[in-house]
Amino acid sequence: MSKDIQIRNGSNLNLEGDADKILVDIPVSKTFALNPDNFFNITPKLIVKEGDSVKKGSPLFFSKQNPRIHFVSPAAGEVTAIVRGAKRKIIQVVITCDGSNEVVSHDISDFESLDADAVKEIILKSGSWPFIKQRPYNIIAQPEDTPKSIFVSTYATSPLDVDYDFLLKNNKDDFQRGIKVLNKLTMGDVNLTVDNSFKGFFETVKEATLIGVSGAHPSGNVGVQIHKIDPINYGDKVWVVNPEDVVNLGILFSKGEFSAQRTLAVVGSSVQKPQYYKATIGASLKPYLETSGIDLKEDVRIINGDVLSGSKTSEDGYVGFYNNLISVIPEGNHYRMFGWLPFVDNHVPSISRTSFSWLLGSKKAKVNTNLNGEERALVVTGEMEKVFPMNIFPMQLIKACLVEDIERMEALGIYEVVPEDFGLVDYASTSKIEAQDIIKKGIELMIKEVG
Amino acid sequence: MSFLRNKIDQIKKPFAKGEKWEKFAPAVNAFDTFLFVPNHTTHKGAHIRDAVDLKRTMVTVIIALLPALIYGIYNTGYQYFIQIGEAFSFIDAFMHGAWKIVPMIIVSYVVGLTIEFIFAVYRGHEVNEGYLVTGLLIPMIMPVDIPLWMVGVSTAFAVLIAKEAFGGTGMNILNPALTARAFAFFAYPTYMSGNKVWVSEASNLDAISGETILGSLAAGNEVTYSMLEMFNGSIPGSIAETSALWVGVGALILIITGVGSWRIIFGGIAGAAIMGFLFNLWGANALMSFSWTNHLMVGGFAFGIVFMATDPVSAAQTNKGKWIYGILVGFFCILIRVFNPAYPEGVMLAILLMNVFAPTIDHYVVEANISKRKKRWAAAQLKTA
Numbered sequence: 124m125s126k127d128i129q130i131r132n133g134s135n136l137n138l139e140g141d142a143d144k145i146l147v148d149i150p151v152s153k154t155f156a157l158n159p160d161n162f163f164n165i166t167p168k169l170i171v172k173e174g175d176s177v178k179k180g181s182p183l184f185f186s187k188q189n190p191r192i193h194f195v196s197p198a199a200g201e202v203t204a205i206v207r208g209a210k211r212k213i214i215q216v217v218i219t220c221d222g223s224n225e226v227v228s229h230d231i232s233d234f235e236s237l238d239a240d241a242v243k244e245i246i247l248k249s250g251s252w253p254f255i256k257q258r259p260y261n262i263i264a265q266p267e268d269t270p271k272s273i274f275v276s277t278y279a280t281s282p283l284d285v286d287y288d289f290l291l292k293n294n295k296d297d298f299q300r301g302i303k304v305l306n307k308l309t310m311g312d313v314n315l316t317v318d319n320s321f322k323g324f325f326e327t328v329k330e331a332t333l334i335g336v337s338g339a340h341p342s343g344n345v346g347v348q349i350h351k352i353d354p355i356n357y358g359d360k361v362w363v364v365n366p367e368d369v370v371n372l373g374i375l376f377s378k379g380e381f382s383a384q385r386t387l388a389v390v391g392s393s394v395q396k397p398q399y400y401k402a403t404i405g406a407s408l409k410p411y412l413e414t415s416g417i418d419l420k421e422d423v424r425i426i427n428g429d430v431l432s433g434s435k436t437s438e439d440g441y442v443g444f445y446n447n448l449i450s451v452i453p454e455g456n457h458y459r460m461f462g463w464l465p466f467v468d469n470h471v472p473s474i475s476r477t478s479f480s481w482l483l484g485s486k487k488a489k490v491n492t493n494l495n496g497e498e499r500a501l502v503v504t505g506e507m508e509k510v511f512p513m514n515i516f517p518m519q520l521i522k523a524c525l526v527e528d529i530e531r532m533e534a535l536g537i538y539e540v541v542p543e544d545f546g547l548v549d550y551a552s553t554s555k556i557e558a559q560d561i562i563k564k565g566i567e568l569m570i571k572e573v574g
Numbered sequence: 575m576s577f578l579r580n581k582i583d584q585i586k587k588p589f590a591k592g593e594k595w596e597k598f599a600p601a602v603n604a605f606d607t608f609l610f611v612p613n614h615t616t617h618k619g620a621h622i623r624d625a626v627d628l629k630r631t632m633v634t635v636i637i638a639l640l641p642a643l644i645y646g647i648y649n650t651g652y653q654y655f656i657q658i659g660e661a662f663s664f665i666d667a668f669m670h671g672a673w674k675i676v677p678m679i680i681v682s683y684v685v686g687l688t689i690e691f692i693f694a695v696y697r698g699h700e701v702n703e704g705y706l707v708t709g710l711l712i713p714m715i716m717p718v719d720i721p722l723w724m725v726g727v728s729t730a731f732a733v734l735i736a737k738e739a740f741g742g743t744g745m746n747i748l749n750p751a752l753t754a755r756a757f758a759f760f761a762y763p764t765y766m767s768g769n770k771v772w773v774s775e776a777s778n779l780d781a782i783s784g785e786t787i788l789g790s791l792a793a794g795n796e797v798t799y800s801m802l803e804m805f806n807g808s809i810p811g812s813i814a815e816t817s818a819l820w821v822g823v824g825a826l827i828l829i830i831t832g833v834g835s836w837r838i839i840f841g842g843i844a845g846a847a848i849m850g851f852l853f854n855l856w857g858a859n860a861l862m863s864f865s866w867t868n869h870l871m872v873g874g875f876a877f878g879i880v881f882m883a884t885d886p887v888s889a890a891q892t893n894k895g896k897w898i899y900g901i902l903v904g905f906f907c908i909l910i911r912v913f914n915p916a917y918p919e920g921v922m923l924a925i926l927l928m929n930v931f932a933p934t935i936d937h938y939v940v941e942a943n944i945s946k947r948k949k950r951w952a953a954a955q956l957k958t959a
Contacts, residue, residue: 136622282622356954424621431620452622455615458579462611463629465637465831471625476831477634478625494614496627497607499702500744503631504891505835516892519940534944549620553631554744559619 127319128351130338132512134474134547136282138430139487140452142388142397144289149400149414152407154441155198156215157183160434161444162253164262164570167194167213175202180227180250180381183216191266195250197383197405199225215441218405231379235303239269242307246372249381253444254368255308258349258361259538260566270362272311272353275302277325277366278318278336280343281429281546283390283397285447287366288323290386290399295324297373302331304372305364316348342512346544350513355538365445385442389415391430391451392489393423406442408449417451424492426450431546432559455493463496471495474510474551499554507558510547515539517548521558524565529572532565541566582606600694604701631833632703638827638834639710639814639881645807646814647671650718653810654774657782671718674774675813678713681722685729686712693738702743704887705733711751711881714814715874715922716758717771724762728754748929749888752878752922759922767918772810784810787872791861792915804871815877818870825880834884837893841900842879842907846870849908861912875907878921883928890932892939899935903928 159167166187171177177200182193196218204217229249234242243266246252257264264270277287291298305313312332317325319335326333334352341347345363355361364372367386374382383404390397395416402411408425417423419438426433427443430450434443442449462468469479472488480488507517515536523531542559549558586606589599606612607629616623651667686709694701712729732754737746759766770776773784787797787809799809807817815821828834850866857863870876883889883903890899903924910920917923 354950356951359954426621430622433621435621450621456613458610458613460578460610462625463607463627463633465630465634468625473625475624475626475630477630477833480625490622492615492621493611493623494616495611495623495625496629497603497612497614497700499628499700500742502628502702502704502744502887503833504886504889505893505896506832508893514943514946516940516943518891534947535940536947546620550622551624551626553624553626553628555623555627557619 126332126352127335127337128348129319130336130342130347130351130512132509133280133339133341134510134551135280135339136430136472136490136550137485137487138282138472139392139489140390140394140397140450141283141487142285142390142399144286145398146289146386147398147400147414149410151198151220151403152410154203154217154219154407155196155200155403155405156217156407156441157194157197157405158215158441158443159184159194159213162186162194162263164188164260164567165192169205169213169216171202171216173202173205176200176221177202177218178225178227179383182250183218184213186263189265191247192252192263193247193250194253195227195381197381197403199223226380228379229375231376234376237307239307242304246304246375249375251372251375251381254364254371256363258346258363258541259355259359260570261346261363261541261543262570264360264362268360270309270311270360273305273309273313273362273364274316274345274349274352275305275313275331275364275366275369276316276336276343276345276348277323278316278343278348280338280340281431281448282340283388283448283450284343284429285386285388285399288321288325290388290447291366291370292324294367294370294373294384295327297370297377298366299328299330299373300376301364301369301371301373302328304376305362305369306330309362312353314348314352316345316352338512341510341544341547344544346539346541347512350515350539357533357538359538365447367447368445386447387411387442387449388447389417389449389451391426393417393421393451393453402442404442404444408436408440408442409438411442411449412438412451415451422454422456423451424454426452429546430490431550432543453489453491455491455495457493459493475506475553494555496553496555498556501554501556503553506551506553507548510551511544513539513544517545517558520565521545521548521556521561524561524568527565527568529569532569533573537562537565537569579610582609597698598695600698600700601691604691604694607700628703632706634831634833635707635828635881636710638824638831639707639714641820641823642814642817642877642881643710643714645817645820646714647675649807649816650674650774650813652808653772653784654782657773657776657784658779670774674718675713677722678716678720678725678813679710681725682712682729683709685726686733689730689733689738693742697742699742704743708732708750712754715751715755715812715877715882717766718774718813719771719777720758720762720765724758724765728758728761731757744887746887747933748926749882749885752882752926752929755922756926772812786811786918787868788911788918791864792918794860797864801868801871804868809872811872812874812877815874818876821876821880825876828880828884834880835886835889835896835900837896838884838889838900838903839880841897842883842904843870845901845904846875846879846908847904849905853908853912861915866908869908869911873911873919874921875904878907878925879903882921883925888929888932890935890939892936895932895935895939898939899928899932902931 650671736753906924
């Protein structure tokens with residue numbers, strides 16, 4: 124039975140700087156860092172201190188909310204810095220490699236005969252548990268739960284997003300093993316969503332329900348797919364895993380060690396050679412940026428993730444825990460004379476027809492970070508619905524979040540959304556509403572009040 | 575350009591944060607942002623943003639209004655010269671109209687923007703661009719000979735009571751421009767209806783008089799205008815409402831740019847057409863048997879449904895709600911016209927009435943979505959139990 128889904132609302136932004144399908148291997152960086160902010164709603168408790176030597180896979184900190192969830196070092200070496208911010212909040216745990224390549228190994232013999240609890244224990248102990256996230260809220264999954272289903276989305280629709288078929292083509296066996304591991308964790312389906320027009324090697328993956336998806340962004344967002352395929356009801360837990368993290372789980376259960384593989388695509392109009400790199404979670408970004416030919420003297424914004432919902436970093440930053448994409452675009456801190464007039468400055472892309480940019484057709488747009496206006500009261504209606512393909516009223520939900528009305532947020536579907544689903548709402552907003560930020564605060568409130 | 579930029583930055587210095595005149599920054603910013611799109615960059619959320627902003631949206635509405643306004647100015651002169659029987663050229667008629675109408679536009683903008691600026695400074699937010707449209711709409715829906723001070727008072731009433739009292743742009747329940755007209759209509763009825771107000775100078779010169787088509791129908795008089803005249807708008811009426819043709823051009827601009835809701839516009843036309851058709855079948859009096867196609871062209875219906883009912887703040891906000899709202903506006907507009915000859919112009923009251931009910935319509939649309947979700951939850955619970 125085909126359960127293929129087609130998503131109508133949304134918009135694909137056609138931007139300059141798509142990655143060429145070349146996979147480059149450059150020397151591994153010397154420094155690594157783990158940033159607790161990559162993990163939504165986690166309070167880290169440090170296990171190591173400055174000067175400690177760690178192996179690859181040694182725990183660095185654990186979650187205060189659930190001490191079973193460990194966060195481990197992606198490389199072997201010495202903890203050289205623990206960077207703290209305001210109120211002594213931990214910003215970064217920095218590890219400098221000593222070239223020893225020591226690894227913490229785990230006993231994984233005959234995992235196919237293990238039960239769910241034993242599999243969970245190995246994943247937890249190895250530090251691979253944070254690869255598994257939970258909906259609602261997009262937080263790290265609770266090991267005590269049994270999800271009603273697990274989703275893996277290989278259909279990437281964000282601006283300049285990666286091609287997972289290309290990215291994982293050398294890891295087909297590990298991917299298959301990872302899917303087997305996921306099957307141990309749920310009584311329901313492991314749903315693998317693929318691009319309906321090009322399924323790639325995912326078509327041959329066994330023990331997963333293959334679902335073809337078509338449509339513009341945000342149809343690749345796993346939350347949108349869950350909403351269409353198996354919507355989350357009150358009290359439901361659905362787990363989601365990124366495709367490359369399925370591979371990382373597969374490697375864990377073949378080699379017996381924590382795998383921090385992260386294939387990166389460095390993209391964006393400021394990148395001269397946009398291409399893929401074999402990299403590692405937490406690796407220093409600089410070598411990849413330099414190899415891609417980015418002029419770091421220019422005023423550019425470096426983003427861990429895509430341009431709609433990634434997080435800002437700098438040339439001294441590190442590869443994030445979850446993203447396969449590094450986007451680099453010029454900053455837009457300059458004035459445009461009379462740029463507010465309709466049908467003026469059509470090179471600035473616009474979904475709205477108050478610009479002729481839609482007539483430029485397939486021409487790839489060069490974007491920058493200018494806000495293109497100022498924040499205003501909510502006036503225009505209906506524009507959010509155009510880019511929000513769920514059966515949820517986005518503006519009403521945003522307003523409920525603003526007034527912190529928990530009952531109404533619940534009724535309007537807060538359990539089914541995460542901030543990234545509002546990426547295009549942010550983008551398209553005439554009044555420059557920070558929808559993702561409002562939804563994030565709403566979800567934080569829900570976690571605090573409802574749990 | 576950079577010279578101008580530097581000059582502005584210099585002027586703005588005392589208005590910066592922590593400086594002497596910080597409080598008045600919104601007023602200065604309002605002018606600055608009309609020259610330049612600011613250099614603000616994204617700090618949270620999406621890193622890139624669409625080129626559209628509220629200024630662009632509002633100016634698009636103004637562009638859509640211009641054809642109707644220009645025709646309205648010409649028609650003002652045309653009606654005057656036709657009545658006094660003088661020979662005239664297009665320029666003569668246009669200049670006569672402009673002489674009357676430009677001062678009204680200036681009064682409306684000066685009074686309204688002054689209040690907007692005061693509230694922006696007082697409340698410490700930027701000046702919203704919504705008034706650019708409201709300020710142009712107000713004179714466009716007034717009779718040409720209304721004294722300027724009445725335009726000023728109506729504008730002040732609308733901005734203060736209909737908008738700022740509710741919290742400013744985006745919060746108002748009633749359409750501010752229509753509130754201005756409603757205020758004038760009930761406060762100064764002799765200047766807003768009858769057969770001496772619709773043609774320029776009619777109250778001064780005995781030779782001139784002109785009743786709107788709906789007015790003559792309500793009074794039981796013969797309508798002497800042809801269908802073509804109703805369509806292209808060479809009939810007496812409020813300044814810019816008469817031409818279905820040029821209002822239609824505006825509607826096209828709004829629909830193509832996506833700024834005006836096509837759901838409301840088409841819903842309104844459908845509602846009015848159906849209601850007009852039903853009355854045609856009944857046909858008990860002249861108003862009822864007035865053809866439904868003519869109903870769509872005369873009076874303020876076309877102008878109202880295209881430019882007033884589509885105001886996104888006071889209209890229904892959900893897509894389904896917009897259909898219901900539009901249809902009901904059309905429906906009530908014809909109903910009021912036919913059943914209440916004291917208010918031959920039904921569209922103003924129909925839109926204001928539906929403005930009040932728009933949140934109710936949305937409420938039921940949203941509740942339907944909520945109850946669907948809750949039913950799904952209940953069904954899921956039954957399955958697992």
